[in-house]
Amino acid sequence: MVECVGVTRTFTRGGSSGWFTRGDAAAETVTAVADVSVAITPGELVGLAGPSGSGKSTLLHLLAGLDTPTSGTVTLAGVETSSVSSRRRTRLRLANVGIVFQHFHLLPSLSARGNVAAPLIETGRSKRERRRRAEALLEQVGLGDRVQHKPGELSGGEQQRVAVARALATDPALVIADEPTGELDTETGAQVLNLLAEVATDRAVVVASHDQQALDRTTRLLRLRDGRVTTVEG
Numbered sequence: 093m094v095e096c097v098g099v100t101r102t103f104t105r106g107g108s109s110g111w112f113t114r115g116d117a118a119a120e121t122v123t124a125v126a127d128v129s130v131a132i133t134p135g136e137l138v139g140l141a142g143p144s145g146s147g148k149s150t151l152l153h154l155l156a157g158l159d160t161p162t163s164g165t166v167t168l169a170g171v172e173t174s175s176v177s178s179r180r181r182t183r184l185r186l187a188n189v190g191i192v193f194q195h196f197h198l199l200p201s202l203s204a205r206g207n208v209a210a211p212l213i214e215t216g217r218s219k220r221e222r223r224r225r226a227e228a229l230l231e232q233v234g235l236g237d238r239v240q241h242k243p244g245e246l247s248g249g250e251q252q253r254v255a256v257a258r259a260l261a262t263d264p265a266l267v268i269a270d271e272p273t274g275e276l277d278t279e280t281g282a283q284v285l286n287l288l289a290e291v292a293t294d295r296a297v298v299v300a301s302h303d304q305q306a307l308d309r310t311t312r313l314l315r316l317r318d319g320r321v322t323t324v325e326g
């Protein structure tokens with residue numbers, strides 16, 4: 093589903109003016125991800141672990157096609173992400189990747205159903221079809237009785253389950269989750285992890301986390317340090 097070969101991502105930062113300007117001697121290059129090769133297939137729940145700044149989020153962004161590598165290749169659904177325009181990459185991502193964030197990122201003015209249906213607007217489905225699909229997904233994540241609630245009327249765990257339903261709206265083959273339990277208590281986090289494990293039975297799920305409970309659920313665990321994969325477990 094997604095494959096990285098020799099992927100490195102560097103950023104340039106620092107210098108007297110804050111962000112890099114050409115010729116600024118104090119600017120430095122930070123290697124966020126260094127020479128990572130990994131292939132992830134449907135049915136896997138892959139974990140990314142490592143200390144803060146070890147490159148987990150950067151690698152997730154590369155896998156999702158939100159960013160492209162400085163060197164090496166990321167191939168998502170058969171397309172090398174660096175070889176296409178940013179517009180085509182966006183379309184590739186929308187069709188193949190669902191994303192779950194630590195802070196849910198739901199639209200506060202929309203109902204749970206509206207949030208889940210939002211990614212479907214671009215797909216050309218009728219309003220009725222979008223509503224039906226959103227309701228079915230909310231049912232699947234155990235929120236069939238909350239479809240009309242707005243995010244502010246839902247608990248953190250419920251909001252994250254709405255976010256998982258939204259990530260599944262376009263039926264993506266890859267789901268990326270960045271610290272999905274970071275805002276949740278242990279029990280609520282466990283519910284969201286159960287859901288992600290269920291989701292991973294027929295698609296690829298990649299979770300970056302500091303939460304041992306989340307890492308324990310993975311079928312393969314990549315430990316990162318200074319942008320490099322130091323160990324692979326499972």
Ligand SMILES: Nc1ncnc2c1ncn2[C@@H]1O[C@H](COP(=O)(O)OP(=O)(O)OP(=O)(O)O)[C@@H](O)[C@H]1O
Nearest residue numbers: 103104105122124143144145146147148149150151
């Ligand atoms: N846009 C950017 N510009 C400059 N440096 C960046 C940028 N994004 C990430 N970095 C740097 O790359 C390194 C890896 O960051 P990243 O966010 O991937 O780590 P992480 O493992 O996800 O950390 P955390 O667990 O704290 O979220 C860090 O040194 C970070 O400061």
